[in-house]
Amino acid sequence: MSPRGRRPAGSPDAREAILAAARTAFARDGYRTSLRGVARGAGVDPALVHHYFRDRAELFAEAVVASAAGTGAVDISERAQAISRLAPEELGEGIVRSFVGLWDGLGGDRFSAVIRAAMSNDESLAPFRDFIVTGILGNIMDKLAPDRPELRGQLIAGQLIGFGVVRWLARLDEVASLDIEEAVALIAPTIQRYATGELPSSAA
Amino acid sequence: MSPRGRRPAGSPDAREAILAAARTAFARDGYRTSLRGVARGAGVDPALVHHYFRDRAELFAEAVVASAAGTGAVDISERAQAISRLAPEELGEGIVRSFVGLWDGLGGDRFSAVIRAAMSNDESLAPFRDFIVTGILGNIMDKLAPDRPELRGQLIAGQLIGFGVVRWLARLDEVASLDIEEAVALIAPTIQRYATGELPSSAA
The missing domain is CATH 1.10.10.60 (Homeodomain-like)
Incomplete structure (x- = not known):
């Protein structure tokens, strides 16, 4: 001191x-x-x-997410910045490849640990929710189609979280054994539609 | 006695x-x-x-899922049977409408309670995983396209779980405030593609 x-x-x-x-x-x-x-x-x-730390999101990822994951570093913030430099039509593939690459690379039990830490109660959930909405989705908001970008980002988050829960936490065999190229080919079209596709008239 | x-x-x-x-x-x-x-x-x-109880799935839904949800009854098994009577091209809309209708009807905190009970550790997870794979997806397997129906069912489960986590547990505002018609219009095309769409060549 x-x-x-x-x-x-x-x-x-x-x-x-x-x-x-x-x-x-x-x-x-x-x-x-x-x-x-x-x-x-x-x-x-x-x-x-x-x-x-570049920003609040990086500090949160390193301090809270990495700690919950039981690992030294989780470069979520850097990956979100990289995604924000993609062309709009590359978002589906880029987002899925980055997401699956990150958690496959760390070992799927890291994803499970973070999900469990985040979801265990409403109090633990709040900072993770704000991190996802502000720290991650905030970075890519201006790449999403201009009608209802927040809704689009939240739909993307839902598909990724659910895919991750099935792949790394519940470990349903067929999804757990996909290689990253198969995962990208299957999930990227969904993400691309949420990112830039036309919204159905009832939700536009 | x-x-x-x-x-x-x-x-x-x-x-x-x-x-x-x-x-x-x-x-x-x-x-x-x-x-x-x-x-x-x-x-x-x-x-x-x-x-x-019609079958094992109904017994599990009533004994374990309803108990975790803190409610009297959860007619998951009956809904899965109803879905198994749909035409293949109706699956997307039918599955999303049934899923969102069920948990919106029970109150979203019921979904959160079940997810938390299921995910809290690997031991608690196992019976829920078998219930999803055997008790729910098993009922609709013969409606899914014949190439890799198990993979298709697991992708559907992932999208639904993730949408549910964002809508009822994390309560991200834009997804949480969709009415059921908007939710169906946004999510049904994804489910329909997983159910009956052509698989990308790398995953076929």
Whole structure:
């Protein structure tokens, strides 16, 4: 600790201290917790939070999602940024490939652990919901067709979560044994329709 | 109790005794528990189990799913039978309308309770998985296109579970506020494609 009671910027444990403080803050205040408060809790300068983490979504993914998954890092935020650079007609394939690649790569039990941590009760759910809506879907909103993009993003989230539950948590055999190319070929058209397809007149 | 230690067939609590014994048996042995053992546990003649419950799926839905949902009855088995009488091209709309109608009708918190009960750990999951694969999907298998019907059924289950998680558990606002006609119009084409559409060559 420096004389001001703060960890200096170069301290090797500053990043860990931020992650620990963020976990506490997100659990206490939800996704919209103060990042200044996180810095205060970690005993670091607020600028250091932004030095280590691109944005709130990355901090949440690293502090909360990775912790629930029992792994070191979960690059959800980076993947969402990469998806936001795709052409609209590439969204279906790009989103499914990124989603399946991420959780297959980490090992499917990581997905199960996150889903269980998120869903166990309404209180645990709230920050994950805000992370999905704001931190992930917010990044791709301007790629979705302009009529009801929020609805489109939520339909995409539903298809991905359900596919993940069947593949990695319930492990239904036929879906669990698809390779990633088969998974992309099967699910991407659904995601593409939700992303850019015409909405039925009753929902437009 | 009769002299043989069994409840007579007309006993008003025989059905309740079967349900209680079934809950215990499914939890102990999984979905494939012996129905004779259930009758024995309830102190009734095995024929009475079949008198009150059409099949294993109906018994599981009434004993385990309804109990997890905190409600008196969940007519999943009857709905699956009704779906099995639809023409193939009606499956998308029929399945979504039945699924959304069921859980909207019961109140969305019932769906959340069942999902939480099923997913809380691998042990709790197993009987629900067998119920979905055997008790529900088994009923509609011969309506699905003949190439890879099990895969098709599991993809359908994934889309429905994910839509349900977003609508009733996470309650993402745009999906939660769809009326049933909008939900059917948005989700039925996905279900129809999984049920009868051409599979991509990599997965066929």
